[in-house]
Amino acid sequence: MPRPISATVHLSALHHNLKRVRDRVSCTNSKIWSVVKANAYGHGLAHVWRYLEKTDGFALLDLNDAVLLREQGWQKPILLLEGFFKTEDLTLIDHYNLTTVVHSDWQLAALENAKLKKPVEVYLKLNSGMNRLGFPCEEAHKIWQRAKQIANIKHITLMSHFANAAHNGNIDNEYRFIQQNCQSIPADCSSLANSAVILWHPSVYTSPINNLLNNNLSHFCHWVRPGIMLYGASPNGQVQTIKDLGLRPAMSLHSELLAVQTLKAGDTVGYGSHYRANEPQRIGIVACGYADGYPRNAPTGTPILVEGVLTKTLGAVSMDMLAVDLTLCPHAQVGSIVELWGNHLPIDNVAMAAGTISYELMCALSARVPVSFIADGE
Numbered sequence: 174m175p176r177p178i179s180a181t182v183h184l185s186a187l188h189h190n191l192k193r194v195r196d197r198v199s200c201t202n203s204k205i206w207s208v209v210k211a212n213a214y215g216h217g218l219a220h221v222w223r224y225l226e227k228t229d230g231f232a233l234l235d236l237n238d239a240v241l242l243r244e245q246g247w248q249k250p251i252l253l254l255e256g257f258f259k260t261e262d263l264t265l266i267d268h269y270n271l272t273t274v275v276h277s278d279w280q281l282a283a284l285e286n287a288k289l290k291k292p293v294e295v296y297l298k299l300n301s302g303m304n305r306l307g308f309p310c311e312e313a314h315k316i317w318q319r320a321k322q323i324a325n326i327k328h329i330t331l332m333s334h335f336a337n338a339a340h341n342g343n344i345d346n347e348y349r350f351i352q353q354n355c356q357s358i359p360a361d362c363s364s365l366a367n368s369a370v371i372l373w374h375p376s377v378y379t380s381p382i383n384n385l386l387n388n389n390l391s392h393f394c395h396w397v398r399p400g401i402m403l404y405g406a407s408p409n410g411q412v413q414t415i416k417d418l419g420l421r422p423a424m425s426l427h428s429e430l431l432a433v434q435t436l437k438a439g440d441t442v443g444y445g446s447h448y449r450a451n452e453p454q455r456i457g458i459v460a461c462g463y464a465d466g467y468p469r470n471a472p473t474g475t476p477i478l479v480e481g482v483l484t485k486t487l488g489a490v491s492m493d494m495l496a497v498d499l500t501l502c503p504h505a506q507v508g509s510i511v512e513l514w515g516n517h518l519p520i521d522n523v524a525m526a527a528g529t530i531s532y533e534l535m536c537a538l539s540a541r542v543p544v545s546f547i548a549d550g551e
């Protein structure tokens with residue numbers, strides 16, 4: 174028998190969550206890039222993309238993933254969120270008809286000099302304060318003018334990514350800054366909204382980026398870029414968001430108890446003896462550790478389900494095992510089912526307890542964990 178740990182991807186949840194995003198943006202002239210970078214947030218791009226095929230396009234980072242989607246039959250748009258990494262990537266962009274972010278001067282120069290079969294669709298990335306990728310907002314007009322002159326560029330969309338849409342919730346200044354710098358640009362398309370913006374800042378995708386000059390919404394198109402929502406988790410870790418929106422978790426992680434121990438008062442658990450029992454206590458040992466992608470720094474008290482009962486982890490997470498309190502689960506025994514996260518235990522709650530975000534837990538699911546893909550809701 175293999176180790177009892179396994180992950181399940183609920184394919185219909187992806188389809189459902191995309192529909193919820195669609196409902197939410199449907200009152201606007203918005204199209205949807207479903208973000209499937211990092212192997213579809215750890216869910217397995219090759220297996221899951223068909224359950225998101227009602228999307229208008231897929232956004233990702235790696236050319237190999239774009240080629241995979243094309244070879245598996247996806248014909249609609251694909252956006253390279255970090256653009257191209259080397260000039261020679263333009264050959265594949267041309268061949269596979271990919272849309273590319275352009276965030277740097279060298280990329281514009283490469284486009285100026287390239288010999289392509291046909292012009293490419295471009296997203297001009299503006300830096301609105303994240304200070305990772307993008308042209309300074311103040312140069313938006315100048316960059317637009319330059320890009321407009323480039324014969325290899327077909328259509329230009331203005332794009333930016335907010336640093337604080339999920340965290341302190343205030344992006345007004347950043348957004349105003351973008352608008353001010355874009356007001357003289359005759360763009361008919363923008364893309365500013367990740368999940369947090371879709372959820373909490375709808376004005377960003379319901380009005381044109383160059384608002385002050387061009388109020389004609391009917392000709393304006395916004396491409397929203399949901400990622401984490403599609404997988405049924407919240408950008409700010411608050412599980413209420415998911416409930417309010419009716420999003421469904423796309424991934425669950427299960428294992429089993431390998432052993433049961435009865436501690437005496439004063440006994441300790443795991444490396445470093447971080448947990449010490451004050452009284453006699455039954456504990457279970459779960460076949461799941463940090464080498465499976467469970468966060469090593471999850472402290473004592475991280476929520477976990479044993480036979481459907483909510484309990485907590487105890488002591489340090491090891492490479493292949495972790496310990497759980499069985500006080501509330503007297504019937505639990507070797508072979509009892511453990512849910513690390515999933516339909517009955519939100520991944521957001523586990524991430525929160527471990528001081529991280531659901532994104533990291535999903536992406537960190539390790540290659541040694543077998544994944545099954547199921548098409549129904551449960």
Ligand SMILES: *Cc1c(COP(=O)(O)O)cnc(C)c1O
Nearest residue numbers: 208254334367368398399400401
């Ligand atoms: C990852 C990413 C997204 C999706 O973000 P979520 O918070 O998962 O919705 C959107 N835009 C860009 C540029 C990204 O890199």
